[in-house]
Amino acid sequence: MPAAPLPDPVDETPLDGPRLWVEFPEPADVADDPDAAPGTVYRCDLTWLTSDYTCIFGAGCPGIHADAPDVGCCALGAHFTEPADSDRVAAAVQRLTPATWQYHATGRAEGWTEVEDGDLKTRVVDGGCVFANRSGFAAGAGCALHLLALTEGVEPLTLKPDVCWQLPLKRSYRTVTRGDGTEYLEVTITEYDRRGWGEGGHDLDWYCTSNPAAHVGTRPLFRSAEAELRELVGDGAYEELARHCEALVGRAGGAHRRLLPLTVHPADPARARARRTR
Known part of the structure; x- marks a missing residue:
């Protein structure tokens, strides 16, 4: 059976919109002292991490520069x-x-x-x-x-x-001050969109993470990028993150379904089609 054609590669979705996030403390901090305020808190973009994004290099990727499609990004x-x-x-x-x-x-x-x-x-x-x-x-x-x-x-x-x-995961850090004056390190895991490239990112001829053409994976991103996520946050934090992701991703007929519309990435092909028909 031939594969379905890829969506139009110019049909890029907006960079901003409602998303579902989760915050949880570093598991090691909690294990060491359950009553103490954690020193590290992870803030993770569940909408992105449960998306069907997959790299399509060599499978329809037109590259970030129109005159150099063979080298992708x-x-x-x-x-x-x-x-x-x-x-x-x-x-x-x-x-x-x-x-x-x-x-x-x-x-x-x-x-x-x-x-x-x-x-x-x-x-x-x-x-x-x-x-x-x-x-x-x-x-x-x-x-x-x-x-x-x-x-x-x-x-x-x-x-x-x-x-x-x-790429296409983005990790960033900031220090957050609580109301009582104590501080913690916030580690954010989210989508490496055009802005991750700096000002020049807006000049790229094409980019994948916000395009339906790249949201055709067979596994949610938190599973297909498990090795990378483990390296970014550690094994304990990854297991906790995966638990939250699994709570949003059900299995039905071999495909994963979303329990809340907010968890569906804007570039999901079904959402992209719905926008075009409004």
């Missing part, structure tokens, strides 16, 4: 978050070969990093990240570091730059 290269981030990638690069990395010769001869506005990042070569294997490459299109991880049987997040494996 790898057109700009990846900025490193800290020295440990670039060091981890550097160690992986030593294990790449011409069979897994299309730009192996270029990267070895000319380097695979560059400095942009004072920040270290991966080089851009021929309109995309130096690690982005293009269509026609014998090992297939996609990230050479991701391919290496699959070859070695490890999670891709252990080899790729932080910004690459975290």
Whole structure:
């Protein structure tokens, strides 16, 4: 049976709208002292985490730049978050070969990093990240570091730059002061929408998280991105988050249903169709 055609990739939904959030304390804080105010509280976007979003690179993704569709969102290269981030990638690069990395010769001869506005990042070569294997490459299109991880049987997040494996999840921090003057660290997990790219995000020709074309996954995001979420919040917090997500996601006929309209992501294809017919 042929797959259903993807929704129109230009049918992007608004960035803002009502969503369902959950807050819960760091489980380790509660376990250590149930009567004490927790030092860390997670604030998580359930509407996003229970959505059907999935990366469609190689399956209809037109890329963030119309003139570079083959490289998806790898057109700009990846900025490193800290020295440990670039060091981890550097160690992986030593294990790449011409069979897994299309730009192996270029990267070895000319380097695979560059400095942009004072920040270290991966080089851009021929309109995309130096690690982005293009269509026609014998090992297939996609990230050479991701391919290496699959070859070695490890999670891709252990080899790729932080910004690459975290996308499309966004983690942010802020200090919150309670009414009694005590403080806690708030860790927010939500959608990495256009604004996550900074001011230039509004100039991208296309972006996935708010587009119905990418909300065609077979599992809710909190399950398909379990490894990434565990890395972002830790095992204990992930299990608590998953419990809240499961409370909103039922199983019926192999597809998950939503118990409240507020939990349906605005880019869900059914919601997008409903808006067009109003």
